[in-house]
Amino acid sequence: MIAAIALAIGVVLGVVFHPTVPVGLQPYLPIAVVAALDAVFGALRALLDGVFDDKVFVVSFIANVLVAALIVFLGDQLGVGSQLSTGVVVVLGIRIFSNTAAIRRHLFRA
């Protein structure tokens, strides 16, 4: 409940203040978003599995976002930025998908 409210507050803050993303960071925003989505869905599944841990969530969220951005940054420097972004999106996309499938099984028992 509190988590949903916090999420909603964040969305409202983002829409109201719409902070401008520095041009240098803009390529990493989509990857950061995918990583954050993965962390949030992973946490939701852990909660339903009964193994949620606040410390793991906080650390994994921040680390996921930073590492995903770092991988793409590294790829940009080496000339394989778009390929690495695709790789990150594929892996995180699969994780998000199977996590949502597990959440669905928890919620609908189907």
Place this chain on the structure above:
Amino acid sequence: MSLLLDVMTNAIDQGYHDAAERKAEAAAEAGDQAADRPARAGRMTLGPLLAVAVVLALAGALFATAAVATHRGAAAAKRARNQLVQQIHQRTADADALQRQLDELQQQVKTARDSALSASGRGSVLSAEVSELEAVTGGSVVEGPGVEVTLNDAKNASGSDNSLGTIYDRDLQAVVDALFASGAEAIAINGQRLTTRTAIREAGDAILVDYRPLAPPYRIDAIGPSDLGTTFAKTQTGSLYANWRQVYGLGFTVEPRAALTLPSAANQVVHYAQPLESP
């Protein structure tokens, strides 16, 4: 594949299981009765709860920022495109207005020259010579009988694979060459008068005549002898296009016209050649 399978089966972060095991061990050591079932969330104290809430708010802000940035980027691109389209229309209108002004001024120059020349006998001879040369070079409006040749893309040519039914610059060039060879004295394509220096070329998908883009259908007006149409139809080019009309559905018609009026050419500036001083 094992990598992808691993990602799919262990979608949940390993850290959650490790933390749950640690909690269970700690509970077992403490002699808690709940050692045999996983530690339940929901007994969080205020500090960790606040941390989770802050991180989730951060995630929400991140999502909202990304969404806003994406939509704003799309809107900016659309705005820039509209501005460019508007500029194109504006500049085309400006060019048309300047062309009209040029036509007017050329007419004034012609009138002034004619009145100055008609004062003497030698002048009137020169005046006749000048108007004859102007008709040939495209410097003045001309009228007379001739033919109207229309070329158009085949009806089903819009697909990119059917390039055989599409009119290209070389089609216009071939038809114009054949018309001149058949005796045409003055030719205009969609109202653009051809001179010896007029380029017919392709840029992107548009055909440019005298650097102005034209849209199909292409109407080629040619003034010439009364048998211009039949002579043109007998040329190699004429019979070739008549054949292609049947085979590819190309739009190609040749119609005789009793009276055609062709405008003067827009660009008549000579940069390098200079007239020889008369002895």
